[in-house]
Amino acid sequence: MLHHHTRTLLTTAVTASLLAAPALAAAGDEQQGLEAVKQFTLTHNAQLIDKASELLDAVETYAEVIAAHDGDYAAAWQAEGSTLAVTIQEIREVWLDTSNEYEAIEGIVAGIPETAKYDLILDAGNPGSADEDVAEYDLTLPGGSVLERPGNLFHGITEPMFWGTEPEHVMLDADLDGSGTITRGEVLFDANLALGATQAIVYWSRELEQDMSAWVPNRDDAFTAVVTMTPTVGDYFGEWKESQFIDGEIGAFAAQSRLVDVQGIMGGCRKMYFEAISPVVSGSDAALDASIRHGFEDLLQLVEETHQREQAGERFTAEEADALGNDAQDIADRIVAMVLQAAAKNDVTIRG
The missing domain is CATH 1.20.120 (Four Helix Bundle (Hemerythrin (Met), subunit A))
Known part of the structure; x- marks a missing residue:
């Protein structure tokens, strides 16, 4: 038979254990949740890198056609217009896939202090002329020229370039869909800038993956x-x-x-x-x-x-x-x- 003192100690221990169980379960759920968020982010980050690499392949194909005609966009269009039109369509489709992979994790990446800088560089940062939220990087183009603090890579540079909404990067108006009429957005764009910016998307996506992997949730x-x-x-x-x-x-x-x-x-x-x-x-x-x-x-x-x-x-x-x-x-x-x-x-x- 247990003494009264022993029964009291056991009762106290059992009660404490029962009270602690929900707290321990919650702590376990929290840690599992944190790890799940990290894994979700890394999964999409890996897909972002894959899509960015696919985008770079398409841009390289476009740039090679332009280079084959010594940078003469009119001559390239005249000789290989159908190839350029198909390639631009591919670039746009893969760009959307690439951007959407990032958007899926932006709410996480941009909110964590250790990774927030990548949101400014990839998706949301302003050029150096702005007063705040500047994307702190310089863009090196093929050939070695450097654009200082040019703004974010997705919406600031590549999207307006690929869709022909930034006049500065339009090299030639072109009837991409073969309709006989050139509508807005039907353009050949700056191959050199496209190549440099897309290379940067691949680079910074990989840098993000390294820092996200190192992040302790x-x-x-x-x-x-x-x-x-x-x-x-x-x-x-x-x-x-x-x-x-x-x-x-x-x-x-x-x-x-x-x-x-x-x-x-x-x-x-x-x-x-x-x-x-x-x-x-x-x-x-x-x-x-x-x-x-x-x-x-x-x-x-x-x-x-x-x-x-x-x-x-x-x-x-x-x-x-x-x-x-x-x-x-x-x-x-x-x-x-x-x-x-x-x-x-x-x-x-x-x-x-």
């Missing part, structure tokens, strides 16, 4: 990424409003609707919360966790439904785009306020 970074990137949704809606998909004026974001990018970016934020942060928040405040999860579902639903309407042929006015952007921003701001509340409850440091 942790709670502070997870919260920081969500708090940093979720409220940017309003800015993306603003870019959508200013694109050809709203006002008809071709410019930035000509390849596809900016809403596709928003789905990828906000999907990354949602994944970071659901996988890595929710196990922490649910342990201290289940109701708060449920509210945050619901907020993310509402945000993604708004973006997805708006894109579906656009794909179905609906044309939005600038005012409607503003209203939708405001709705998305309101949801995002509520999410961030709740995540910050959860951060305070769990002694989380939001990194600057």
Whole structure:
């Protein structure tokens, strides 16, 4: 028979063990979630590198045709127009695949302090003439010339070049689709710049992979990424409003609707919360966790439904785009306020 003191000790130990079990489970779920986010990012990063390499192959084919005619774009078009037209179509298709692989992880990459610089270089940074958010790199072109702080590689350089929306890089207007009429965007572009910029996409994608592989997933970074990137949704809606998909004026974001990018970016934020942060928040405040999860579902639903309407042929006015952007921003701001509340409850440091 157990003595009373012994029974008391055993009872206390069992009770403590039962109380600790949920906390241990939550900690295990959190670590698994953090690792899952890292693996998700590395998987898409690897696919980004593969697609960027495929893009470089296509650009090299284009550049070789131009070089075969001593850089005379008119002569190249005259002699090998069909080859150039097919190659440009391939470049555009693979560019979209490459860019979309990055968009799938941008909400994570841009929110983690150790990898945020790659978002500026690859996708979001301004040229050196801007006051803030400058992409801190120089672009070396074949032949050795250097463009200092030229802006981000995807939307700042290659997209407007490949879709012919940047007059400075248009070398020749050309009837790419053989319709007999040259419409906007039907151009031969600067082969030298295309080659240098695409080489840089491959290089920086590989550099990102190295730093992401070295990143040690942790709670502070997870919260920081969500708090940093979720409220940017309003800015993306603003870019959508200013694109050809709203006002008809071709410019930035000509390849596809900016809403596709928003789905990828906000999907990354949602994944970071659901996988890595929710196990922490649910342990201290289940109701708060449920509210945050619901907020993310509402945000993604708004973006997805708006894109579906656009794909179905609906044309939005600038005012409607503003209203939708405001709705998305309101949801995002509520999410961030709740995540910050959860951060305070769990002694989380939001990194600057």
